[in-house]
Amino acid sequence: AQKITQTQPGMFVQEKEAVTLDCTYDTSDPSYGLFWYKQPSSGEMIFLIYQGSYDQQNATEGRYSLNFQKARKSANLVISASQLGDSAMYFCAMTENNAGNMLTFGGGTRLMVKP
Amino acid sequence: DTGVSQNPRHKITKRGQNVTFRCDPISEHNRLYWYRQTLGQGPEFLTYFQNEAQLEKSRLLSDRFSAERPKGSFSTLEIQRTEQGDSAMYLCASSLNQGGSGEAFFGQGTRLTVV
Numbered sequence: 001a002q003k004i005t006q007t008q009p010g011m012f013v014q015e016k017e018a019v020t021l022d023c024t025y026d027t028s029d030p031s032y033g034l035f036w037y038k039q040p041s042s043g044e045m046i047f048l049i050y051q052g053s054y055d056q057q058n059a060t061e062g063r064y065s066l067n068f069q070k071a072r073k074s075a076n077l078v079i080s081a082s083q084l085g086d087s088a089m090y091f092c093a094m095t096e097n098n099a100g101n102m103l104t105f106g107g108g109t110r111l112m113v114k115p
Numbered sequence: 116d117t118g119v120s121q122n123p124r125h126k127i128t129k130r131g132q133n134v135t136f137r138c139d140p141i142s143e144h145n146r147l148y149w150y151r152q153t154l155g156q157g158p159e160f161l162t163y164f165q166n167e168a169q170l171e172k173s174r175l176l177s178d179r180f181s182a183e184r185p186k187g188s189f190s191t192l193e194i195q196r197t198e199q200g201d202s203a204m205y206l207c208a209s210s211l212n213q214g215g216s217g218e219a220f221f222g223q224g225t226r227l228t229v230v
Contacts, residue, residue, distance in 0.1 A: 105157030
């Protein structure tokens with residue numbers, strides 16, 4: 001079974017609007033971390049936001065927020081006020097406490113922001 | 116520049132040749148990871164080091180692949196007898212071994228093309 005599932009291969013959003021990128025995960029480890037990374041065409045993976053499994057509140061970092069629904073095992077990324085520079089691949093990833101903190105990535109979502 | 120540095124950025128090699136990539140992590144980070152990313156996919160874990168010790172290897176890492184981190188600083192990834200299926204982006208990341216996010220910072224990757 002896939003540990004990280006991103007069901008949206010591609011998404012369009014109008015500049016200045018908000019967009020939600022979906023991510024569901026699968027783990028039996030009670031201690032885990034969820035991450036979102038952005039990968040522009042240059043190839044570098046840029047860390048956006050982190051949510052720990054024991055965190056009570058949803059993480060926020062500037063225009064990024066993580067909608068963490070633990071019972072549903074989902075960790076959706078919300079980008080508010082989209083900008084043209086947000087066009088990129090977005091990857092959801094997970095670390096598990098019993099797995100050495102290596103990241104397991106989903107297949108990614110390509111976000112395209114329209115002017 | 117105090118980020119993760121990878122060299123070379125691009126490598127084209129003939130099938131059957133050996134190649135070696137280098138990664139210089141963020142200086143105070145004791146964990147170093149190698150990932151492989153093929154076109155249109157998320158990165159896949161290959162191996163990681165804590166200081167100079169190689170603690171985990173994926174089954175993706177065949178016996179043609181070897182990684183070292185001799186002094187707990189920079190790391191090298193060597194692929195012997197390259198095959199066309201080895202063509203991919205090879206990403207290096209580093210992190211601090213600590214609780215919480217243990218956020219991994221990525222380099223810009225080495226793109227390998229085997230012809």
